[in-house]
Amino acid sequence: xxxxxxxxxxxxxxxxxxxxxxxxxxxxxxxxxxxxxxxxxxxxxxxxxxxxxxxxxxxxxxxxxxxxxxxxxxxxxxxxxxxxxxxxxxxxxxxxxxxxxxxxxxxxxxxxxxxxxxxxxxxxxxxxxxxxxxxxxxxxxxxxxxxxxxxxxxxxxxxxxxxxxxxxxxxxxxxxxxxxxxxxxxxxxxxxxxxxxxxxxxxxxxxxxxxxxxxxxxxxxxxxxxxxxxxxxxxxxxxxxxxxxxxxxxxxxxxxxxxxxxxxxxxxxxxxxxxxxxxxxxxxxxxxxxxxxxxxxxxx
Amino acid sequence: xxxxxxxxxxxxxxxxxxxxxxxxxxxxxxxxxxxxxxxxxxxxxxxxxxxxxxxxxxxxxxxxxxxxxxxxxxxxxxxxxxxxxxxxxxxxxxxxxxxxxxxxxxxxxxxxxxxxxxxxxxxxxxxxxxxxxxxxxxxxxxxxxxxxxxxxxxxxxxxxxxxxxxxxxxxxxxxxxxxxxxxxxxxxxxxxxxxxxxxxxxxxxxxxxxxxxxxxxxxxxxxxxxxxxxxxxxxxxxxxxxxxxxxxxxxxxxxxxxxxxxxxxx
Numbered sequence: 001x002x003x004x005x006x007x008x009x010x011x012x013x014x015x016x017x018x019x020x021x022x023x024x025x026x027x028x029x030x031x032x033x034x035x036x037x038x039x040x041x042x043x044x045x046x047x048x049x050x051x052x053x054x055x056x057x058x059x060x061x062x063x064x065x066x067x068x069x070x071x072x073x074x075x076x077x078x079x080x081x082x083x084x085x086x087x088x089x090x091x092x093x094x095x096x097x098x099x100x101x102x103x104x105x106x107x108x109x110x111x112x113x114x115x116x117x118x119x120x121x122x123x124x125x126x127x128x129x130x131x132x133x134x135x136x137x138x139x140x141x142x143x144x145x146x147x148x149x150x151x152x153x154x155x156x157x158x159x160x161x162x163x164x165x166x167x168x169x170x171x172x173x174x175x176x177x178x179x180x181x182x183x184x185x186x187x188x189x190x191x192x193x194x195x196x197x198x199x200x201x202x203x204x205x206x207x208x209x210x211x212x213x214x215x216x217x218x219x220x221x222x223x224x225x226x227x228x229x230x231x232x233x234x235x236x237x238x239x240x241x242x243x244x245x246x247x248x249x250x251x252x253x254x255x256x257x258x259x260x261x262x263x264x265x266x267x268x269x270x271x272x273x274x275x276x277x278x279x280x281x282x283x284x285x286x287x288x289x290x291x292x293x294x295x296x297x298x299x300x
Numbered sequence: 301x302x303x304x305x306x307x308x309x310x311x312x313x314x315x316x317x318x319x320x321x322x323x324x325x326x327x328x329x330x331x332x333x334x335x336x337x338x339x340x341x342x343x344x345x346x347x348x349x350x351x352x353x354x355x356x357x358x359x360x361x362x363x364x365x366x367x368x369x370x371x372x373x374x375x376x377x378x379x380x381x382x383x384x385x386x387x388x389x390x391x392x393x394x395x396x397x398x399x400x401x402x403x404x405x406x407x408x409x410x411x412x413x414x415x416x417x418x419x420x421x422x423x424x425x426x427x428x429x430x431x432x433x434x435x436x437x438x439x440x441x442x443x444x445x446x447x448x449x450x451x452x453x454x455x456x457x458x459x460x461x462x463x464x465x466x467x468x469x470x471x472x473x474x475x476x477x478x479x480x481x482x483x484x485x486x487x488x489x490x491x492x493x494x495x496x497x498x499x500x501x502x503x504x505x506x507x508x509x510x511x512x513x514x515x516x517x518x519x520x521x522x523x524x525x526x527x528x529x530x531x532x533x534x535x536x537x538x539x540x541x542x543x544x545x546x547x548x549x550x551x552x553x554x555x556x557x558x559x560x561x562x563x564x565x566x
Contacts, residue, residue: 046386047382101497102496102500105543112487207393210386211387
């Protein structure tokens with residue numbers, strides 16, 4: 001591994017400990033987010049995913065106060081919010097939208113309080129930036145194993161429910177007729193969403209993790225014709241944007257001397273570019289041939 | 301609590317609450333909670349850009365709010381609505397992080413913009429807020445009827461000669477306007493608590509749309525006044541109390557059996 005340290009001026013990139021940690025944790029987060037994000041976009045739960053991410057920020061802020069591993073803070077709060085939203089489950093779409101909004105507002109209020117207490121009680125001043133916008137190069141290496149276990153758990157849960165979840169997303173009645181336990185599947189999906197979102201919150205920050213969750217999946221759904229290819233494309237976009245973003249941020253230290261540009265900025269911009277490119281491709285294609293079958297379930 | 305330096309806070313909060321209540325009624329009726337969250341939060345890099353260029357924060361915020369309306373409107377055409385809001389929000393925030401990083405003003409100003417700072421309001425800011433609030437309320441009054449009709453049944457509205465796309469644009473515009481004013485006061489993250497909680501609770505108290513709007517404004521005022529009082533006593537951030545109180549409002553509305561959809565009512 002150390003032999004690549006001598007590769008030109010990017011050599012230092014691969015041998016830099018913070019960069020290696022960022023590549024590992026970011027890659028895991030991108031992978032999980034792409035997989036979970038696909039069903040999230042198809043189930044029209046983008047707002048719920050975003051709300052969970054923001055609310056998990058309160059957990060991240062609490063971890064400074066309690067002195068625990070921030071990943072557990074993010075995870076605990078995201079799981080609690082997912083639990084509240086599943087527990088108060090409402091059928092009507094309007095009501096679900098409002099409930100999500102209210103949980104989001106309350107969670108952000110809590111985040112405001114906890115960050116304030118971080119500043120006054122613990123004298124941690126940079127917590128707001130770290131929690132909300134992430135700082136990948138300062139992730140402690142001790143988090144890597146835990147983060148990879150969380151990623152594996154979320155992937156396992158998604159794989160377990162992939163087919164029945166897809167069917168129940170397209171038609172709840174069909175899923176019921178096939179004997180799927182729709183309620184249980186929805187709960188497992190909500191928990192996988194909480195895991196994915198907390199990982200993303202660790203890397204790009206609580207309020208930017210929506211990009212990692214929604215962007216690659218929404219871009220893939222615009223062009224892919226089959227679930228498997230959508231999955232592959234979403235994973236590809238997510239990983240490329242994350243690793244590309246880390247590389248660009250590393251390079252940016254040379255652009256503005258002494259001050260690097262934030263990693264989160266590059267990752268989000270790469271994802272948005274991928275989405276715009278995908279919509280352009282989809283628009284050109286819809287002029288010539290039939291639209292992708294998966295986009296049929298996007299618009300009702 | 302009512303001393304001179306708190307007076308501005310009370311006045312500005314009252315103005316913002318009235319505007320947020322009026323707009324919140326339509327946010328609830330049109331199921332636009334995500335847009336109501338994305339527009340104020342997406343306006344926050346405007347403040348960073350303004351401070352980089354050395355102009356008044358308000359213009360930066362208003363500029364980015366307008367940009368948000370255009371971006372969401374454009375992205376909505378390509379895909380679905382919540383994806384459009386999510387992508388706009390993410391790109392605006394990423395830009396904000398970059399601008400703040402480059403301008404070198406970090407932690408404290410971010411916290412103020414996101415969660416609000418009621419104590420640092422001067423007379424000029426108060427005048428701007430009053431102007432924007434008045435404009436918001438006037439615009440709401442102007443389009444209220446077609447907007448409500450469109451929210452309840454877009455078929456009915458288009459039969460009555462309203463253009464759905466134009467109405468959506470106007471609605472997003474009003475949303476942006478009312479949020480830009482509120483950002484420095486309750487903060488970007490919590491403007492929308494004021495819009496969603498009180499207005500959804502108001503549905504439980506009355507069946508009539510306009511009465512519901514009035515109740516929403518009333519609950520907004522009660523929320524914001526209690527939040528300031530509690531924040532003054534405890535020294536905790538106002539945003540926390542706004543979020544918690546509006547969640548309580550929502551819960552109270554639900555308990556009162558208030559899931560009466562407006563659609564069944566009109």
